[in-house]
Amino acid sequence: MKQITVTSPLLPPLEELIPHLEQIWKSKRITNEDSYHAALEEAIKEYMKVPYVSLFTNGTIALSCALQALDITGEVITTPYSFVATTHALRMNGIQPVFVDIDPISFNLDPSKIEKAITSQTRAILPVHIYGNPCKLKEIKDIADKYGLKVIYDAAHTFGVEYENQSLAMAGDLAVLSLNATKVYNTIEGGIVVSHDPEMKKKIDLIRSFGFVTESEIALPGTNGKMDEVRSAYGLVGLKYVKDAIECRSRVAAYYRKALRNIKGIIYQEDMENVKPNYSYFPILVETEKFKWNRDELDNQMKENNILCRRYFYPLISSFTPYRELPSANPGNLPVAHSISDSVLCLPIHHALSEEDLERVVSIII
Numbered sequence: 343m344k345q346i347t348v349t350s351p352l353l354p355p356l357e358e359l360i361p362h363l364e365q366i367w368k369s370k371r372i373t374n375e376d377s378y379h380a381a382l383e384e385a386i387k388e389y390m391k392v393p394y395v396s397l398f399t400n401g402t403i404a405l406s407c408a409l410q411a412l413d414i415t416g417e418v419i420t421t422p423y424s425f426v427a428t429t430h431a432l433r434m435n436g437i438q439p440v441f442v443d444i445d446p447i448s449f450n451l452d453p454s455k456i457e458k459a460i461t462s463q464t465r466a467i468l469p470v471h472i473y474g475n476p477c478k479l480k481e482i483k484d485i486a487d488k489y490g491l492k493v494i495y496d497a498a499h500t501f502g503v504e505y506e507n508q509s510l511a512m513a514g515d516l517a518v519l520s521l522n523a524t525k526v527y528n529t530i531e532g533g534i535v536v537s538h539d540p541e542m543k544k545k546i547d548l549i550r551s552f553g554f555v556t557e558s559e560i561a562l563p564g565t566n567g568k569m570d571e572v573r574s575a576y577g578l579v580g581l582k583y584v585k586d587a588i589e590c591r592s593r594v595a596a597y598y599r600k601a602l603r604n605i606k607g608i609i610y611q612e613d614m615e616n617v618k619p620n621y622s623y624f625p626i627l628v629e630t631e632k633f634k635w636n637r638d639e640l641d642n643q644m645k646e647n648n649i650l651c652r653r654y655f656y657p658l659i660s661s662f663t664p665y666r667e668l669p670s671a672n673p674g675n676l677p678v679a680h681s682i683s684d685s686v687l688c689l690p691i692h693h694a695l696s697e698e699d700l701e702r703v704v705s706i707i708i
């Protein structure tokens with residue numbers, strides 16, 4: 343039986359990439375923000391319709407540099423329901439993460455619980471648009487404005503997502519996307535910071551490349567977060583195929599929703615209002631008391647049939663060793679996150695699934 347995986351990288355056609363590789367080989371310019379890098383920043387900026395884009399070597403470094411660009415220290419309020427890199431980016435910058443519980447419908451940070459977690463040390467909020475679902479933007483902005491906090495969105499899942507007819511990455515002081523192979527659009531490894539003014543873009547780009555202004559002038563202590571020319575060319579070719587890939591994903595989501603509509607004990611998310619989604623994930627919740635199996639039993643049944651689902655996001659970040667001793671990591675503080683994390687399973691969704699594949703996945707559940 344053919345293996346069905348939760349995702350599959352959107353690879354650009356090799357024959358389209360090769361002429362670009364030949365050009366890069368001929369020029370011998372393989373990195374250091376050269377012409378393909380510039381072209382990809384421009385193309386992504388146009389695709390997303392955002393004012394400023396800074397490319398990065400991956401999303402984690404991009405997140406870290408975004409925090410540095412805003413001079414964030416002290417405490418930052420964030421969600422435990424995400425990929426571990428969200429919280430690592432804080433800790434690696436000497437920032438104390440403060441976990442706040444999530445909303446049971448969107449699985450995003452619950453704004454009504456943020457204010458209680460703010461202290462004199464709080465400097466920012468780092469929410470995640472999980473699965474590409476928009477956070478409650480207005481509520482979060484109002485709280486941030488009231489307390490003078492910055493908002494950095496971990497928008498890793500949001501490539502192509504629009505909210506009220508503009509890119510979801512427009513929200514926040516900065517938004518950070520991942521272009522890792524597992525995401526809707528990839529540069530193998532890669533990341534993006536979206537910013538809103540030329541001075542901020544300049545600062546982010548300085549942090550990205552050792553703080554170099556010129557060969558003999560260093561503006562600030564920076565790192566090396568650069569994307570190279572080969573991956574930039576790969577990304578430039580791949581960008582043409584994203585719209586079609588999202589269209590394929592939307593058909594997968596429609597298939598699952600129709601097939602699972604009346605299955606007792608299986609809950610899935612509907613498209614949110616005013617959102618153009620990218621169908622990056624298809625999470626279901628398994629209600630143990632109503633369904634024939636619990637979540638892990640369903641996951642194992644899938645595995646036995648060579649279908650690889652993923653328990654995104656179990657365990658919670660707050661349950662991992664580096665974070666579990668934090669006061670805010672107490673499970674009593676995060677009841678909704680624990681309940682979702684204990685029952686979630688992400689079904690396979692990507693551009694290359696056939697009707698036959700989808701029938702196989704659904705047949706295990708129904």
Ligand SMILES: *Cc1c(COP(=O)(O)O)cnc(C)c1O
Nearest residue numbers: 400401402425427498520521522
């Ligand atoms: C993928 C991901 C990241 C990290 O991005 P990389 O490009 O893999 O470094 C950060 N946050 C979330 C929510 C992610 O899913």
